[in-house]
Amino acid sequence: MKQTVYLMAINEALEEEIKRDEKVFIIGENVQQGTFGVTSGLVQKFGTERVMDTPLAETAVAGAAIGAAMAGFRPVADMMFADFIYIAGDEIMLKAAKWHFMHGGKVNVPVVIMAAMGGGMKIGAEHSMCPEALIMHTPGLKLAVPSTPYDAKGLLKTAIRDNNPVIFFYNKGLLGLPGEIPEEEYLIPFGQADIKREGSDVTVVAISRMVHMALEVAEKLKDKVSVEVVDPRTLEPLDIDTIVESVKKTGRVVIVDEDNRRCGVTAEISAQIFETAFDYLDAPVQRVAAADMPIAAGFLEDYVLPQPKDIEDAIERVMA
Amino acid sequence: MKLEKDQLVKFYSLMVRTRKLDNLMIEALNSGRMAGFYHAGPGEEAVGIGACTFNMRDDDYLYPHHRSHAIGFTLARGISPKGWVCRHFDKNPGEVEGPTAEERGIFGISGTIGGGFPLSLGWGITAKKNGKNQAVLSFFGDGASGRGTLHESMNMAAIWKLPIVWICENNQFGQFMPIKDAFAREDIADIAAGYNMPSAVVDGQDVLAVHEAVEVAVQKARAGDGPSLIECKTYRMRGHAEGVPDVDHVDPRSEKDKEAWRKRDPIVLFKENLIKQRILTAEEVSKIDKEADDEVAELDKYQQECPVMVPSDASILDVFLYAE
Numbered sequence: 001m002k003q004t005v006y007l008m009a010i011n012e013a014l015e016e017e018i019k020r021d022e023k024v025f026i027i028g029e030n031v032q033q034g035t036f037g038v039t040s041g042l043v044q045k046f047g048t049e050r051v052m053d054t055p056l057a058e059t060a061v062a063g064a065a066i067g068a069a070m071a072g073f074r075p076v077a078d079m080m081f082a083d084f085i086y087i088a089g090d091e092i093m094l095k096a097a098k099w100h101f102m103h104g105g106k107v108n109v110p111v112v113i114m115a116a117m118g119g120g121m122k123i124g125a126e127h128s129m130c131p132e133a134l135i136m137h138t139p140g141l142k143l144a145v146p147s148t149p150y151d152a153k154g155l156l157k158t159a160i161r162d163n164n165p166v167i168f169f170y171n172k173g174l175l176g177l178p179g180e181i182p183e184e185e186y187l188i189p190f191g192q193a194d195i196k197r198e199g200s201d202v203t204v205v206a207i208s209r210m211v212h213m214a215l216e217v218a219e220k221l222k223d224k225v226s227v228e229v230v231d232p233r234t235l236e237p238l239d240i241d242t243i244v245e246s247v248k249k250t251g252r253v254v255i256v257d258e259d260n261r262r263c264g265v266t267a268e269i270s271a272q273i274f275e276t277a278f279d280y281l282d283a284p285v286q287r288v289a290a291a292d293m294p295i296a297a298g299f300l301e302d303y304v305l306p307q308p309k310d311i312e313d314a315i316e317r318v319m320a
Numbered sequence: 321m322k323l324e325k326d327q328l329v330k331f332y333s334l335m336v337r338t339r340k341l342d343n344l345m346i347e348a349l350n351s352g353r354m355a356g357f358y359h360a361g362p363g364e365e366a367v368g369i370g371a372c373t374f375n376m377r378d379d380d381y382l383y384p385h386h387r388s389h390a391i392g393f394t395l396a397r398g399i400s401p402k403g404w405v406c407r408h409f410d411k412n413p414g415e416v417e418g419p420t421a422e423e424r425g426i427f428g429i430s431g432t433i434g435g436g437f438p439l440s441l442g443w444g445i446t447a448k449k450n451g452k453n454q455a456v457l458s459f460f461g462d463g464a465s466g467r468g469t470l471h472e473s474m475n476m477a478a479i480w481k482l483p484i485v486w487i488c489e490n491n492q493f494g495q496f497m498p499i500k501d502a503f504a505r506e507d508i509a510d511i512a513a514g515y516n517m518p519s520a521v522v523d524g525q526d527v528l529a530v531h532e533a534v535e536v537a538v539q540k541a542r543a544g545d546g547p548s549l550i551e552c553k554t555y556r557m558r559g560h561a562e563g564v565p566d567v568d569h570v571d572p573r574s575e576k577d578k579e580a581w582r583k584r585d586p587i588v589l590f591k592e593n594l595i596k597q598r599i600l601t602a603e604e605v606s607k608i609d610k611e612a613d614d615e616v617a618e619l620d621k622y623q624q625e626c627p628v629m630v631p632s633d634a635s636i637l638d639v640f641l642y643a644e
Contacts, residue, residue, distance in 0.1 A: 025449075049449065055479070060472035063438020064445055070427045071381065071446040090432050090469075095439065099428055105640040106422050140641055163643035 463494025
């Protein structure tokens with residue numbers, strides 16, 4: 001194993017896949033310099049044909065990547081901020097998601113749409129979102145939301161090799177997160193949740209940056225309550241079996257996500273737990289999510305996005 | 321390149337078949353034996369057929385548009401119309417001989433107007449990366465000139481000198497909106513100057529004029545000289561879709577205008593030209609018309625004999641949600 005940080009794990013995955021497959025290229029605004037560092041240094045190694053800087057034109061960036069994918073390439077489009085995928089709604093939600101289906105399976109769209117999601121940087125309502133539910137709601141799109149350097153690298157390599165459109169949301173609150181990855185090549189299959197901490201009293205399902213908040217709370221409460229932290233790692237496909245298994249063991253569950261509460265990821269997972277594991281629950285499912293309002297900028301962000309205290313309170317409610 | 325006699329005959333034959341298949345769909349939808357949308361395009365056949373029939377290689381990419389549900393493009397690219405006919409009637413055509421649309425670089429038609437620009441940009445990038453002098457022909461209507469995707473895609477195609485020929489089939493109406501109230505200039509082709517891109521305005525009723533203008537642009541594209549924009553002036557003879565009001569904003573469209581354009585029907589103009597130039601006799605033309613009638617009747621019969629896709633095949637629909 002070797003030490004790395006989250007953004008470098010993503011960078012390594014891109015480098016390895018560009019090297020491995022001549023059909024892989026990166027396209028986006030300022031990807032040569034890299035806004036968040038995940039694509040930095042690659043143009044010097046692979047040239048401008050493999051790492052393409054574009055004008056400021058998110059719709060065409062996504063659409064061009066999707067078109068090239070239909071015609072045999074495996075492009076990675078970097079949308080910079082996850083909020084910006086709304087600018088390419090037709091391209092991502094309609095074209096990438098539907099054209100394989102619409103054409104009876106004859107058109108494949110092996111594209112990766114990559115973007116940085118999440119709060120923590122306190123940069124306001126249009127640069128802090130986690131639009132996971134939007135993607136999860138759209139049949140035809142896969143969605144990876146890695147929480148660690150290990151998961152980020154393994155999932156991104158799988159995403160690039162997948163023959164379907166994959167949305168890869170890395171979290172800008174985790175860019176410098178240290179962690180270990182193997183020296184040798186590895187891939188992480190989609191649809192396999194990872195138990196980030198074992199416990200017996202309560203299951204906390206947490207996503208992306210929230211995994212670390214949940215782990216922090218679990219550690220704080222360890223003398224009072226044994227918390228199991230389950231990280232789905234991909235939301236489509238969703239490994240509901242591992243979540244339900246954990247719930248059957250603990251009988252209590254808190255779901256934590258940084259997207260909105262209303263019609264959010266927490267709502268979907270909660271519904272699936274109620275549908276399949278109701279008889280095992282000793283308390284109603286509790287949810288911790290962003291408030292249903294725009295994410296305020298600056299220090300006000302903390303009032304909108306989930307905080308450790310919110311998770312602690314939710315755990316107390318299910319344990320009461 | 322001067323076209324041979326058999327090529328001229330092919331233009332005529334393709335336009336006639338396109339018109340007759342268009343008429344089949346109009347009849348089928350209006351009589352209730354077909355469900356869904358149909359966007360007819362009689363009078364606009366010369367644009368797609370003139371552009372695509374002899375200017376494209378098998379490995380080129382094509383983005384058609386929704387009018388006539390791209391049947392003219394399909395025929396021009398040598399793709400059997402069986403799948404096209406059957407799909408409209410929810411029938412399963414089974415194995416169809418000849419190339420598929422995908423094998424001729426057609427990946428679909430966007431359900432959103434202007435959705436074709438960014439995808440075409442992607443095919444332009446693909447063609448350039450492949451390094452085999454492939455070209456992309458990307459069609460749009462006058463209505464799509466209002467979309468921002470046009471600017472983003474044309475700008476990038478010009479910056480990177482991509483081998484894309486943008487072709488505007490200006491039929492002067494976007495749904496109920498006349499282009500004179502939707503675009504600030506007389507010619508949509510004028511936008512090309514903003515991208516340092518050559519452009520041409522051609523008579524969209526003249527199949528040879530379209531062919532020649534596109535031929536020049538395709539040659540430039542293959543030579544690495546970048547994209548071009550060609551605007552073909554034509555006219556929408558029917559409503560936006562069958563069954564919807566055929567209006568100019570809220571008023572009925574001008575019968576006088578329609579009559580003037582009807583006199584410039586591209587099939588009639590070309591037929592007269594062929595006879596006048598003694599390329600075909602009136603009898604030979606009638607024979608082609610009769611063959612097209614028979615073929616369309618045969619296709620209608622074929623689809624009637626094909627199995628219905630629903631409900632027995634609907635259970636396998638989710639197979640197509642994800643690729644392997």
